[in-house]
Every structure is written in C-alpha cells, then in structure tokens.
Amino acid sequence: MAAWGERLAGVRGVLLDISGVLYDGGEDGGSPIPGSVEAVARLKRSRLKVRFCTNESQKSRGNLVGLLRRLGFDISEGEVTAPAPAASLILKERGLRPHLLVHDGVRSEFDQNDMSNPNCVVIADAGEAFSYQNMNKAFQVLMELENPVLISLGKGRYYKETSGLMLDVGAYTKALEYACGIEAEVVGKPSPEYFRSALKEMAVEAHEAQR
Amino acid sequence: MAAWGERLAGVRGVLLDISGVLYDGGEDGGSPIPGSVEAVARLKRSRLKVRFCTNESQKSRGNLVGLLRRLGFDISEGEVTAPAPAASLILKERGLRPHLLVHDGVRSEFDQNDMSNPNCVVIADAGEAFSYQNMNKAFQVLMELENPVLISLGKGRYYKETSGLMLDVGAYTKALEYACGIEAEVVGKPSPEYFRSALKEMAVEAHEAQR
Incomplete structure (x- = not known):
C-alpha cells in the first residue's frame, strides 16, 4: 500500500x-x-x-x-x-410540490416548498414513520399522478445503529418503485x-x- | 370473439x-x-x-x-x-422453521409449523402489520442466516379495496430482497x-x- x-x-x-x-x-x-x-x-x-x-x-x-x-x-x-436541503432546491427549480414520506426531524428542511396539491413524492429514511398507512398514502399519491415522480434521498439498503442493523430508505423506495412500475430519482450518494x-x-x- | x-x-x-x-x-x-x-x-x-x-x-x-x-x-x-396452507406444507417438507411477517388473521394456518429458532422468513399481505418494527425484525432474522430463505405468498403490486388501492405483499418483498441482496421464492400466483x-x-x- x-x-x-x-x-x-x-x-x-x-x-x-x-x-x-x-x-x-x-x-x-x-x-x-x-x-x-x-x-x-x-x-x-x-x-x-x-x-x-x-x-x-x-x-x-x-x-x-x-x-x-x-x-x-x-x-x-x-x-x-x-440530501434534504439539496432536494428542497431541486423541487423549487422544477416546480415540484412534494408529498413528504420523511421523518419528522427533517421536515423543516422543506419549509420553503409548496406542499399544496402534490405532484411528486419525496421519500427519506423515515424510520418508524414507514408505517403501512404512510407508505400506502405515498403510493396512492403517485398512482394518481399522470407522470409520477418519486425522489429518494439516497438508496441505502440498511445502516448500523448501536442496537443493530436498520432498514434504510432504499428498501422502501424499491417497494414504491415496484408497486407503481416507476424508477426513483436519487438525491444523495451514490x-x-x-x-x-x-x-x-x-x-x-x-x-x-x-x- | x-x-x-x-x-x-x-x-x-x-x-x-x-x-x-x-x-x-x-x-x-x-x-x-x-x-x-x-x-x-x-x-x-x-x-x-x-x-x-x-x-x-x-x-x-x-x-x-x-x-x-x-x-x-x-x-x-x-x-x-x-398460499398460506400451501406454504405451511412446503415448510414442513423442507424442514424450515418460519419467522412470520403476516396478518394475524392467517397465522393459524401455520399452527402445525415449528417456529422455534427460525431459519426462514414467510412474508404475506400483512396490511397494517407492515410496520417499520416488524419489517426490520424480519430483515434482521434474514441477515443473521447463513443462507437466507424468504418465502413470499404471492408477489402482487397492489389490490383494490372499496376504500381505494392498497399496497400488496410484492412491494414489501421487494424491499426485503433489496435490503438483503436475495431473491424470494414465491408461493402463490403467478x-x-x-x-x-x-x-x-x-x-x-x-x-x-x-x-
């Protein structure tokens, strides 16, 4: 070396x-x-x-x-x-109004975005907020769009916490991609x-x- | 015609x-x-x-x-x-002890299966039971197995309820497949x-x- x-x-x-x-x-x-x-x-x-x-x-x-x-x-x-502040800028540039499937801790990064009448979904590592109800709501928003846009903050499979391995946003993004037959745009590494x-x-x- | x-x-x-x-x-x-x-x-x-x-x-x-x-x-x-009774038989034939990620309503179909020390995960349309905690537990069980076996009861994208479209098991199976880097075995159509x-x-x- x-x-x-x-x-x-x-x-x-x-x-x-x-x-x-x-x-x-x-x-x-x-x-x-x-x-x-x-x-x-x-x-x-x-x-x-x-x-x-x-x-x-x-x-x-x-x-x-x-x-x-x-x-x-x-x-x-x-x-x-x-990724959240980066996504917030991209949304504004493209006139996108997000439905957020995110952890409450990161919601404030989107304070400057118009959330009315959503025309895209932003998914982040939502942790416990990845409930069936929240996933289904995001799915329904996408299915109602003529041109569904899904923006994923990263595509990690899992990460390590002191308590063990935890499912990351990428897994839930795959779920929505499969259900809707679409491909997400990734904001974040890689x-x-x-x-x-x-x-x-x-x-x-x-x-x-x-x- | x-x-x-x-x-x-x-x-x-x-x-x-x-x-x-x-x-x-x-x-x-x-x-x-x-x-x-x-x-x-x-x-x-x-x-x-x-x-x-x-x-x-x-x-x-x-x-x-x-x-x-x-x-x-x-x-x-x-x-x-x-699919649940079909899977129960397959598990017994192959000596598989399931960790169940299923709706409570279908759990009784696995009464004849040994659930101790699981060596596979069975995922079905769990509805509200698709919580982050339950998904993460199933993920952790798979990651601890040398040869992870995931059995999915169907691979539907979504289904229709009188209240609207609902995410089906296939979406959640994709999430676990991606997170673990594995492919599920499907019991059920198609x-x-x-x-x-x-x-x-x-x-x-x-x-x-x-x-």
Whole structure:
C-alpha cells in the first residue's frame, strides 16, 4: 500500500461521510467512532479542505450538527452537504410540490416548498414513520399522478445503529418503485451529481478530492 | 370473439380467482362483484369442475370461506387453493422453521409449523402489520442466516379495496430482497407450481382448464 504522502499527492480536499464513519447512531443519540473526533481535528489543521457529505435524512442539518458538536466534533452547518436541503432546491427549480414520506426531524428542511396539491413524492429514511398507512398514502399519491415522480434521498439498503442493523430508505423506495412500475430519482450518494455539488461547495475538482 | 361453446370445447375445469373477481374487500368485509354469485352458481350446476385459486394471504381459508358464504357464494373450504396452507406444507417438507411477517388473521394456518429458532422468513399481505418494527425484525432474522430463505405468498403490486388501492405483499418483498441482496421464492400466483397444485386438486390437466 502506498504511503499516505504519496496517495495524497495532488489532493486538495477531503469528503467525509458522517453516519458509520464519524459516529454510530443510536437511541441515546449515538457515539463517536474511536479516533474520529481527533481525525477530523487533524484534517482541519492540515492544508486540506474538508467537507462532510452525508446521506443522513432523518435529521435536519441543524440537528445533525448539534448532535455532532455534542459528541466533540468541530463541525458547522455550512460544512455539510445533505440530501434534504439539496432536494428542497431541486423541487423549487422544477416546480415540484412534494408529498413528504420523511421523518419528522427533517421536515423543516422543506419549509420553503409548496406542499399544496402534490405532484411528486419525496421519500427519506423515515424510520418508524414507514408505517403501512404512510407508505400506502405515498403510493396512492403517485398512482394518481399522470407522470409520477418519486425522489429518494439516497438508496441505502440498511445502516448500523448501536442496537443493530436498520432498514434504510432504499428498501422502501424499491417497494414504491415496484408497486407503481416507476424508477426513483436519487438525491444523495451514490448519485455523481450529488458528489459534484459537494465538491463545488468546497471549490475542489473531482481529481483533487479524496473520500 | 369465439362463442363460449367453442372456447370451452375440451375444457373440463375452471379456476376462479376470488379477490377482485368474486368480491372487492373492504373494512366492512367487502361486497360481491355484480353477477359473480350467480356466475359461480351456474358454473357449479354445469358439467365443469370448479376450484377457487386465490393469493389471499390476510385471512385463513376458513375465515375467507365464511366471509364468502355470508356474501351469498356457494363455496366450501375444500374447494379453495390458498398460499398460506400451501406454504405451511412446503415448510414442513423442507424442514424450515418460519419467522412470520403476516396478518394475524392467517397465522393459524401455520399452527402445525415449528417456529422455534427460525431459519426462514414467510412474508404475506400483512396490511397494517407492515410496520417499520416488524419489517426490520424480519430483515434482521434474514441477515443473521447463513443462507437466507424468504418465502413470499404471492408477489402482487397492489389490490383494490372499496376504500381505494392498497399496497400488496410484492412491494414489501421487494424491499426485503433489496435490503438483503436475495431473491424470494414465491408461493402463490403467478408461480406455475401453484397453478399445477390447484389443477391437481381438481384432477384436471392444464390443457383442460380455463381461468
């Protein structure tokens, strides 16, 4: 394996994931992964630009950053690329009025969106809010649209909490895709568009970045 | 279109679906589809053998037949092919001990199965029981198995109730397939094996049947 100095030659920026990389979530808020608080601090002291690029879609950016700061991380809201604010912008640009199938914790990210008479569905990691009733409502909204648009914040299969493995948004997106015979648009990783927007926010080209 | 007499030449048996063909379900139990009670009666007076082949997996066969009789249909339990009793037999033959993700109404069909230390998951149209907690539990059971077996009672996308369209088991099966990276085995329509078992039960060959 090449030495770090060699591997990092030409690298100007680093994209860091958050969940499962900086910390593991849990009912108590979660806990930092050993060494990660110090690693972030060292990166920030270095010549490298640092940005946090997450698929976290249960919490607003503000709540996520608040949690991470309480866990000891040096991080601010402006340093985080998250799918909900990115989706909110896309909805506005395209004149889309969302029906939200999301966790209550992230709902505030869509405060600027018109929710009347929905013409699309936005699905995020809703956790317990993935009830049959809520899934069925989202399904019915899609089936009533002439051109159903489903926007999925990420497509993760599952993630790890301190209590065990948890189904992620991708599984529920597949359920709606199959029921409606449609394909979702993904806002979040692994969409190349999403990575590009994170790089743009730290003014680094793709070939100059490491994740 | 050929006259019925011509189309039925050589036909000895008829397989009838139940939900959406004989009746539409609903919170009040549902209502017969106009003409269907009389159509079943006429078929039964004819020289044709009749069998009912359903993917209904929310109710036990006994409960389903009880409901249909109250709606006016001449039908008995022995005339019905349903996925839950078929799956129960398959489980026993293969030494599989199921974790059930099913509606309470159909649970009794698995009374003869060993549920200790599950080595597979059986998923059916669970309706409101498709909570996040129940889906996650089934997911965790599968992820802990070296060779995860998921048996799905049908693969319907959705069905119609008097109150509107409802997500069916197929959507939730897709969610678990995606999350676990596996493919479910389907017991129920459209599995050819399932149709064959229904034909065998009325002693009719495939080329002699009409559905």
